[in-house]
Amino acid sequence: MSMNAEVLTVGNELLNGHTTNTNATHIARRLTSMGFVVRRITAVMDEVEEIASVVKEVLARSPALLVVSGGLGPTYDDRTAEGIALGLGRGLVENSDALDQIRSKYGEIEVTPARRKMAFMPEGAVPVPNDAGVAPGIYLRIGHTEILATPGVPREMESVLENFLNRYLVKRPSVVYAERSFKARGIMESVLAPHVISRVKKYNLYIKTHPKGREVGDPYLEVQIAGSSPDREELLNRLESCEKELREIVAKMGGIVE
Incomplete structure (x- = not known):
């Protein structure tokens, strides 16, 4: 909770x-x-x-x-x-x-x-x-x-x-929080969006793409993946798997992962 x-x-x-x-x-x-x-x-x-x-x-x-x-x-x-x-x-x-x-x-x-x-x-x-x-x-x-x-x-x-x-804090969350991120150059946010939605559902994580360049002409994104869970190891495994899949998708679409 x-x-x-x-x-x-x-x-x-x-x-x-x-x-x-x-x-x-x-x-x-x-x-x-x-x-x-x-x-x-x-x-x-x-x-x-x-x-x-x-x-x-x-x-x-x-x-x-x-x-x-x-x-x-x-x-x-x-x-x-x-x-x-x-x-x-x-x-x-x-x-x-x-x-x-x-x-x-x-x-x-x-x-x-x-x-x-x-x-x-x-x-x-x-x-x-x-x-x-x-x-x-x-x-x-x-x-x-x-x-x-x-x-x-x-x-x-x-x-x-x-x-x-x-x-002093009496009540503490019973979950841990963790996040990972990577940068993707050469792929538009709108192109990656459907793949982000499917991974949100698959991994039950928060995924946010932060535009750093221009959607048309010079697309450059920071992809943030975050979540929380009572089990730290389980959470880290989900984050790693999700990031790996998104990195592979970016590469297959001709983008450059940084």
């Missing part, structure tokens, strides 16, 4: 084109590698009501995991904790464990109100250590869904995410 996950990224800069949403890509790939099925990736502005609205929508779908990234810092527009609290119908309270983590990072430097702001979390939350920065992550379990909020700075997001996955 698949375990669904969703990703919510927060930040005006993601929506006005100033910043590329690399956090969403990293989180999705990391969760997929563990066997989660990422069903949705959503981006919203730094607005409490927008964050709360998405949190409510996600919880109505009851995924196993929601990862939120961005908006946990010390500035006025870092409002993710407040938005999550509103979405859950919980108060925003100062978390003593989070405050201890923040104080340990600043050492002798004064913990000003702006810095102390990073210790405020939804009631009942657990702070997740941030080994690459100051603001702790936020962890909650709401019914069937585990929620993690991370800072938006990529290295801090990665640190909090890994700490959570290794030390």
